[in-house]
Amino acid sequence: MSNHQRGLDLLARIEPDVEGRVARLAELHPDAARYVVEFGFGEILSRPGLTLQQRELITVAALAAMGTAPAQLKVHVAACLRLGVSRTEVTEAILQMAFYAGFPAALNGLSLAKEVFAQIEAPD
Amino acid sequence: MSNHQRGLDLLARIEPDVEGRVARLAELHPDAARYVVEFGFGEILSRPGLTLQQRELITVAALAAMGTAPAQLKVHVAACLRLGVSRTEVTEAILQMAFYAGFPAALNGLSLAKEVFAQIEAPD
Amino acid sequence: MSNHQRGLDLLARIEPDVEGRVARLAELHPDAARYVVEFGFGEILSRPGLTLQQRELITVAALAAMGTAPAQLKVHVAACLRLGVSRTEVTEAILQMAFYAGFPAALNGLSLAKEVFAQIEAPD
Amino acid sequence: MSNHQRGLDLLARIEPDVEGRVARLAELHPDAARYVVEFGFGEILSRPGLTLQQRELITVAALAAMGTAPAQLKVHVAACLRLGVSRTEVTEAILQMAFYAGFPAALNGLSLAKEVFAQIEAPD
Amino acid sequence: MSNHQRGLDLLARIEPDVEGRVARLAELHPDAARYVVEFGFGEILSRPGLTLQQRELITVAALAAMGTAPAQLKVHVAACLRLGVSRTEVTEAILQMAFYAGFPAALNGLSLAKEVFAQIEAPD
């Protein structure tokens, strides 16, 4: 299977509207969209060794710690929920960043997660 | 159980020489040592909702992404191995950060992990 | 006195609506609110060795330099003013960050401070 | 020529409304405005060794990588276009940051650049 | 031409010992080495729109501004020199970061560049 197809298949597991999301990325830059699909999802995120649930959860933690990617943090919180990662797991991963990256990073991350929780049905 | 005792008990799961580590922290600052034990381990890391293995793995990812805490990254890579998280899982978590925080962050993280792998017996 | 009570007492010195602020934090996450009160205010900020005015001013400088916590920067600028730190002192602390963290960090910090200055009565 | 005059002259090459921009900076802080003009433009950016086009392009790349200065990134994307740097060159500089600072930094930078492209006439 | 071959060809322009560098990356992680070659050099850095000289110079600026990748900054300073970018251009790009990311970032970057200048013959 090509990286492109593998990436799209993986994206379909966390994104109800794959075509829309790829189209929005392609409007930004067609090759950026291609890299996200082929390299990001088709290579990095589809590697064996960690489950996609684990991968999305560490991404949520890392983006919360970095504090420079609020839009992407919301995307990955949503991905977690769609994969069956519970709200509690998401919340705990972000809250833990208070210890490693400071309380502003954790509180801002919790606030962004809460916005996503209000939009997506998921168990606690 | 007090936060202090809970923190020490948790620390004992990932650190073969708890007394030594707490003593080194206390030399830096006695209250810093107390906060790490009571707040970090006794509160944050001992929360329910995620396993300690999950917590250590997201910490590794976040510290690799931040790129400002090489000593701590090594400590948490060692903690992962002692908890039975495999070398592959640690490596995958760090490598994934290439996509979210750039290749320098991921390569520097892999290099630090490799130093730890050389010191601690663990399955791949 | 418990850390919780000490934290609330300290918070009352910089926040006219302690209950409201704690309630908003608790809506985000009850334990995050507890940690901010007990650990942040009850432990860290109530330590001897620096006055609360000094502590709030170094927080303003650090948050301006980091550039990832605009909401918290505003909270701590307001805290400074309520403690009798002058607008000039706040402004100087932020402006100084131009030398250490670059002009974008300083200019964005000054812009956030100006928003707070428009809302809170304080001497220059 | 004074640093002040040299700075204003340089600013005039990238900013159609120099007076307005300096006035807005001066409202924030008169000395911040003076430092931007005298030190930033009058010293740093007017140094020999790199063209102003080169200087604006590396600034765009660096601000995209840092991810903490969206307003300034837009200002410097606009400066590039006004100096005859093409949209493609700007876009390539930002997209390249995906490799060094991660995809969120690059995608957020491309999104901000696109907002500027919609406002300023420039060749691709 | 495959991304892999294109990446190796590009790497050969800035690295006298391509095999050695790829081998060292592969020791860290075989797939990390492959991604650097195929994605980093074979896709990102071999894109049209900017010269390789321009691409290396913006990388130097961005890594200096970020301040978290000293080893990589040295690699890209060396790459600049091997491509005929002058020491002055490298120095100016780093020095400019004082304005955007603060003096510590610029001074640390200049110090790393100086180490490289001592090892590689290049015109000023």
Added chain:
Amino acid sequence: MSNHQRGLDLLARIEPDVEGRVARLAELHPDAARYVVEFGFGEILSRPGLTLQQRELITVAALAAMGTAPAQLKVHVAACLRLGVSRTEVTEAILQMAFYAGFPAALNGLSLAKEVFAQIEAPD
């Protein structure tokens, strides 16, 4: 008085070997040295509104929080001690950053401060 002379005079208050420090900066880059003296010390740090003690303490806090400038953090810890800022005040400023920038930042800062404390006579 020129910015240059004002900068040198201020530097003399925190640096026993002004000539040596300026010479080391000038070896890195003559104009970087001039900017540090004229802009950093002659303009920013010699502004009224905060004492030099206050200015050095907020710099220590900000550099500890940023985590990317260990050499400069040590310089400014030393500056604090030479100005009569106590070890306790320095330590408290850094320890406080645990709350705002995370424990790794605070612990690394404390470790660097301790190195300076071992070299400079100062009251606790």
